[in-house]
Amino acid sequence: MAEERFEERRRFPRLSVDANHEMRTSRHVRVRLLDVSASGALLETGDRLAVGTKGRLRLVLGGATFESAVEVTRQGPSADGRARVAAVAMVAAPSIQQGVLDDFLKRAGN
Numbered sequence: 001m002a003e004e005r006f007e008e009r010r011r012f013p014r015l016s017v018d019a020n021h022e023m024r025t026s027r028h029v030r031v032r033l034l035d036v037s038a039s040g041a042l043l044e045t046g047d048r049l050a051v052g053t054k055g056r057l058r059l060v061l062g063g064a065t066f067e068s069a070v071e072v073t074r075q076g077p078s079a080d081g082r083a084r085v086a087a088v089a090m091v092a093a094p095s096i097q098q099g100v101l102d103d104f105l106k107r108a109g110n
Helices: 095-107
Strands: 015-024 028-036 040-045 054-061 064-077 084-092
Antiparallel strands (some): 015 028, 040 084, 054 064
């Protein structure tokens, strides 16, 4: 059975980025950050991340480190079918960390 592609459901503007980062669940997962917004991110990975998986996402944004608890809200195949894509929601970022993300998005014009 073929999997459906992601339907656009974004509520916040997203900034497209292309960088390698990591998400920690019960193990370390290498992810490529495809885009980021104030409330979530779109990640590409070689691993399947089940909807509901919780972990910590660590990003370097404009030279500053951002880390937040996240939860996978959607997942599916990448556009080319070679990898997996997972949408994650930021569920708990301390205010200092949220400030790092907000500053990065402001500098980028979002």
